[in-house]
Amino acid sequence: MFFLKLVIRNALRARLRTGLTVLGLVIALTAFGLLQTVVKAWYAGVESASSTRLITRNAISLVFTVPVYYRDQIRPIEGVRGVSVSSWFGGIWRDEKSFFAQFAVDVPTFFPMYPEFRFDPQEYQDFVRDRRGAAIGRQLADLYGFKVGDRIPIRGTIYAGNWEFIVRAIFDGTDQTVITRQLYFHFDYLNEYVKLRFPRRANQTGVFIVDVADPARVAEVAQKIDATFANSLAETLTETEKAFQLSFVSMLQTIVQVIQSVSYIVVLIILAVAANTMAMTARERLSEYATLKALGYGPWYVARLILAESLVIAALGGVLSVALMPGVAAAFKGALAGAGINAFPVFEIDPMTYVWQLVFAFAVGTIAALVPMVRAANVRIVDGLRHVG
Numbered sequence: 001m002f003f004l005k006l007v008i009r010n011a012l013r014a015r016l017r018t019g020l021t022v023l024g025l026v027i028a029l030t031a032f033g034l035l036q037t038v039v040k041a042w043y044a045g046v047e048s049a050s051s052t053r054l055i056t057r058n059a060i061s062l063v064f065t066v067p068v069y070y071r072d073q074i075r076p077i078e079g080v081r082g083v084s085v086s087s088w089f090g091g092i093w094r095d096e097k098s099f100f101a102q103f104a105v106d107v108p109t110f111f112p113m114y115p116e117f118r119f120d121p122q123e124y125q126d127f128v129r130d131r132r133g134a135a136i137g138r139q140l141a142d143l144y145g146f147k148v149g150d151r152i153p154i155r156g157t158i159y160a161g162n163w164e165f166i167v168r169a170i171f172d173g174t175d176q177t178v179i180t181r182q183l184y185f186h187f188d189y190l191n192e193y194v195k196l197r198f199p200r201r202a203n204q205t206g207v208f209i210v211d212v213a214d215p216a217r218v219a220e221v222a223q224k225i226d227a228t229f230a231n232s233l234a235e236t237l238t239e240t241e242k243a244f245q246l247s248f249v250s251m252l253q254t255i256v257q258v259i260q261s262v263s264y265i266v267v268l269i270i271l272a273v274a275a276n277t278m279a280m281t282a283r284e285r286l287s288e289y290a291t292l293k294a295l296g297y298g299p300w301y302v303a304r305l306i307l308a309e310s311l312v313i314a315a316l317g318g319v320l321s322v323a324l325m326p327g328v329a330a331a332f333k334g335a336l337a338g339a340g341i342n343a344f345p346v347f348e349i350d351p352m353t354y355v356w357q358l359v360f361a362f363a364v365g366t367i368a369a370l371v372p373m374v375r376a377a378n379v380r381i382v383d384g385l386r387h388v389g
Contacts, residue, residue: 008312018313021277025317025364026324028270029357033325033349034332035263036356041347053113054210054222055244059235062088065204066234068191073228074208079221082211084109085187087204091154091163100140101182102154104190107135113211116174123148123169131189133168137180141170152183159194176348210238267360274368278310303373310369311362318361322354 056074058064065087074083089102107128111117119127119135127133136146146152150167165185173180187205195202212221222238229236326349333347 004308017277021274021313022317022320024270024273025314025361026320028266029318029321029361030324030328031266032263032360033321033353033357034328035259035266036353037329037347037349039259039263040350040353050241051215052212052218053241054212054218054225054238055241056208056210056225056236056238057206057244059226059237062206064234065201065206066208066236068203068205070229070234070236071208074210074225077221077224077228079212079214079217079224080210081213082109082113084113084209085205085207086110086209087187087190087206088158089154089156089185089190090158091156093152093154098144100143103182103184104187105184106187107184110184110209113209116178117171117180118174119169119171127168130166130168131186132164132166134165134183134185135169135171136167136183138170138172139179139181140183141167143181146170159190159198161193161197267364271364271367274310274314274364275371277313278306278368278372299378306373307366307369310372311365314361314365314368318358321357321361325349325354325357 056066056070058066068085071083071085074080084106086106087104089104091102092099105111111119111124117137124135127135134152140146146167148167148170152165152167154163154165155161156163165183171180191202194204210221210225212218218240222240225238226236329347329349
């Protein structure tokens, strides 16, 4: 009990310095947690990718399309449970800042492959029947206030013209990791328009979504699909849904790596600050530590006193940073939304982020105390009593 009281009193002796050190720890560890959450959010869609879905696209690039009739040749391949088409639309609603993803899909075959999307049965039937109908995700609906029955005008970029879709269904995700910030409409509606305006671009799709019955045969099925179209005018590249999504993330991999690096640099900076604080504290109290030794307390007792004080300060900063994280993350996401930046439809704090914050707080407290511990433990009584802090 005496030891604990002594540690707390020592930690609170220079209250301004202790308070500033704790504040620095809170800022650094909260920044670390926020940056790690940004990185996790970046990969959110990748982590929720299905292990039984394959994406077949043009082997040259996504910029090039593949013929729709390939679907009829993929369907009979052994191991294939279903095939659908999906084309990126890339239109603009309102302005560029209000961008959201739009896909033209073969509705009857597409959505059965995505059980993570949940529809109201009546809304889904209305969507299937309406050629101009659209289905939008809950996150998108909440973001812009869309409701069933609303008309959404979109200016085409890849497919020039003014388009209008009627919201017939709003779908939810099975959990918070499912991204529901996109709009889907009928591929047939798009294809018929293209036949009239751009006949040479008709009957083409961006990708095929292939549902595989057995996850263990995914690689085998992918090889068979690509072998089927080898040496054709449009050779294909088939990969898992996760690999397909990672190819987009990898385009910004450098940015992600920089964010991760900055998060660790922040911790190193606060480590230097905490080490300096503990060094100043130990230097000012050398005469006190020498007095304790003269009273019969051993070097290890003095070292533990410094270590405990450092850990108390670090623990206070770690606990406060963990407590502040939910509010900071919510404010950060709100600020992005207010600025029209909706890059992270899923922005949840991973529980491991809290763990790492506390681990780094403990590490900072321990490392910062090492040099002062050694110095105080080895100081001679005579030299310590002579020292003026």
